[in-house]
Amino acid sequence: MDEDHVGESGIDELGPVDWIVVEFPGSQFNGEIAPALRDLVDRGLVRVLDLLILKKDADGGIEAFELSDLDDSEIGELRTHEAQLAMLLSEDDVTAVAAAIEPGSSAAVLVWENTWAAPFGSAVRRSGGQLVASGRIPIQALLAAVELDTDTDTDTVLAEPATT
Numbered sequence: 001m002d003e004d005h006v007g008e009s010g011i012d013e014l015g016p017v018d019w020i021v022v023e024f025p026g027s028q029f030n031g032e033i034a035p036a037l038r039d040l041v042d043r044g045l046v047r048v049l050d051l052l053i054l055k056k057d058a059d060g061g062i063e064a065f066e067l068s069d070l071d072d073s074e075i076g077e078l079r080t081h082e083a084q085l086a087m088l089l090s091e092d093d094v095t096a097v098a099a100a101i102e103p104g105s106s107a108a109v110l111v112w113e114n115t116w117a118a119p120f121g122s123a124v125r126r127s128g129g130q131l132v133a134s135g136r137i138p139i140q141a142l143l144a145a146v147e148l149d150t151d152t153d154t155d156t157v158l159a160e161p162a163t164t
Contacts, residue, residue, distance in 0.1 A: 015118035016134075017049065019111040021097050027055055027106040037110075050088045050111035054098060062098040 022033075040046045053065045088111050101107045124131070 015114040023107045047113040052109040055106045
């Protein structure tokens with residue numbers, strides 16, 4: 001990463017880095033996520049480090065595309081991030097991601113820095129702290145837990161006798 005990407009304060013000012021793979025069944029990727037991603041970047045919440053598009057044919061053959069390989073109609077405003085990419089994903093990363101994609105689908109692989117968390121992370125490091133555990137709760141699991149809790153609360157309310 002060059003100095004422009006690291007910033008004046010050096011590597012200590014980097015925020016946590018995350019990645020996701022978003023699958024589009026039927027290869028219906030059309031770049032509609034670009035405005036939401038641009039908003040996060042414009043507000044200084046994230047910095048896109050790498051972005052790759054994968055397409056898996058019906059026979060399981062995989063093709064990986066950098067943004068420069070794709071037509072604007074396929075990626076929309078995602079092209080605005082192209083000049084800033086650090087190209088962090090290796091061939092092994094692509095192979096691992098490809099195994100998770102269903103045949104006949106496409107996927108976007110996004111790697112980003114959580115710039116909003118950089119000052120906190122830097123303060124933790126300066127105070128001698130170090131990250132020993134981290135995790136993520138998938139939104140589907142969170143929604144299922146909320147739904148289960150809501151169902152349980154409803155059952156409890158219905159089972160309780162009314163007081164007058």
